[in-house]
Amino acid sequence: MKLFYLLMVTITGLWLCYGVIEMPRWGSPNSPASVHVSPRYIEQSMAETEVPNMVTAVLADYRSYDTFGETTVVFTAAICCLLILSATRGRKES
Amino acid sequence: MMDFIVNNFNYFIYVLLMMVGLYAMMAKKNLVKKLIGMNIFQWSIILFFVSTGAKLGGTIPIIDASRELTANQYINPLPHVLMLTAIVVGVGTTGVSLALLLSIFRRFKTLDEDEIVRKLR
Amino acid sequence: MITSQESIIIKTLSRFLIPFIQLFGLYVIMHGHSSPGGGFQGGVILGASFILLVISFGYDEVKKRFSKRNVMLLTCAGVVLYGAIGVVCQLLGGNFLDYAVLPISQPRSMGMLGIEIGVGLTVMAVMVSIFRDLLTY
Numbered sequence: 001m002k003l004f005y006l007l008m009v010t011i012t013g014l015w016l017c018y019g020v021i022e023m024p025r026w027g028s029p030n031s032p033a034s035v036h037v038s039p040r041y042i043e044q045s046m047a048e049t050e051v052p053n054m055v056t057a058v059l060a061d062y063r064s065y066d067t068f069g070e071t072t073v074v075f076t077a078a079i080c081c082l083l084i085l086s087a088t089r090g091r092k093e094s
Numbered sequence: 095m096m097d098f099i100v101n102n103f104n105y106f107i108y109v110l111l112m113m114v115g116l117y118a119m120m121a122k123k124n125l126v127k128k129l130i131g132m133n134i135f136q137w138s139i140i141l142f143f144v145s146t147g148a149k150l151g152g153t154i155p156i157i158d159a160s161r162e163l164t165a166n167q168y169i170n171p172l173p174h175v176l177m178l179t180a181i182v183v184g185v186g187t188t189g190v191s192l193a194l195l196l197s198i199f200r201r202f203k204t205l206d207e208d209e210i211v212r213k214l215r
Numbered sequence: 216m217i218t219s220q221e222s223i224i225i226k227t228l229s230r231f232l233i234p235f236i237q238l239f240g241l242y243v244i245m246h247g248h249s250s251p252g253g254g255f256q257g258g259v260i261l262g263a264s265f266i267l268l269v270i271s272f273g274y275d276e277v278k279k280r281f282s283k284r285n286v287m288l289l290t291c292a293g294v295v296l297y298g299a300i301g302v303v304c305q306l307l308g309g310n311f312l313d314y315a316v317l318p319i320s321q322p323r324s325m326g327m328l329g330i331e332i333g334v335g336l337t338v339m340a341v342m343v344s345i346f347r348d349l350l351t352y
Binding site for chain 2: 255348349
Binding site: 075 | 247248249250251252253254283287290291293294297298301311312314321323324327330331333334337338340341344345348349352
């Protein structure tokens with residue numbers, strides 16, 4: 001059975017290696033991820049948001065609604081942890 | 095062939111990490127080891143995203159007065175933003191899964207997958 | 216549950232280090248605009264300092280400050296602060312989380328600082344909360 005799992009993992013790995021053929025080289029300034037929306041963030045964020053740190057500008061201004069969702073997710077994780085542990089504790093004592 | 099591997103070594107490292115994580119998630123019987131495998135898988139994807147933002151000759155995405163303000167002078171800030179939140183959410187999911195594992199252990203007195211399935215029947 | 220091991224080296228060193236770690240966490244939150252940092256990173260540093268406090272002094276000594284009510288209040292306060300800034304922007308006539316309408320100097324920068332503080336509070340309290348839940352189980 002272990003051999004079967006190893007085979008599956010190797011097939012997945014080779015499949016992903018096949019995908020590497022079309023990936024851009026590391027550090028290429030013209031890679032698809034760097035030409036679509038990020039030049040605008042880099043060139044305009046100082047004029048538009050008045051902060052020099054672009055990561056904070058994107059995190060807290062352009063995508064602040066997204067960050068609100070992330071904060072809610074982290075908050076929900078804490079509530080889940082609390083509820084799961086206190087629920088099973090009560091069952092054990094009863 | 096050798097040239098191809100050397101030029102794209104970073105992608106092969108992420109594929110290797112992902113294979114380690116996937117194998118741990120499938121083959122290991124202990125649930126904590128499965129969780130560790132899931133974290134390795136997650137980190138391979140986070141490293142992949144961060145590496146797509148790199149630019150040769152670029153600096154960190156904080157505006158430096160001595161450089162001109164063009165896209166080639168700074169690395170891409172977008173993957174950093176997305177992965178920053180992904181790391182913190184990853185901590186949250188790890189905490190919730192550890193809590194679930196604790197309650198599973200308290201109920202079944204074991205973390206072995208086969209024994210839990212046998213006790214559930 | 217972690218109990219105190221009575222190691223004088225660990226206790227003295229963490230008593231010396233924890234204020235500096237917390238100061239650095241506050242610095243990372245407050246200077247998230249102009250240097251590397253921000254709410255998530257500073258919150259994690261602050262949470263780690265509290266976890267260091269618990270694992271070096273034992274949970275019994277710091278139990279009073281980590282009551283379920285206090286930690287949950289801090290967690291909620293962060294999310295509410297974040298949402299409240301958005302709603303205030305709406306009430307002043309802008310969009311949700313559109314800081315430009317806030318009636319202060321440099322409104323965008325200050326609005327971002329406010330929500331970074333909210334995120335930092337939430338992340339710090341969530342770290343402490345998850346650790347405390349797993350510890351006292």
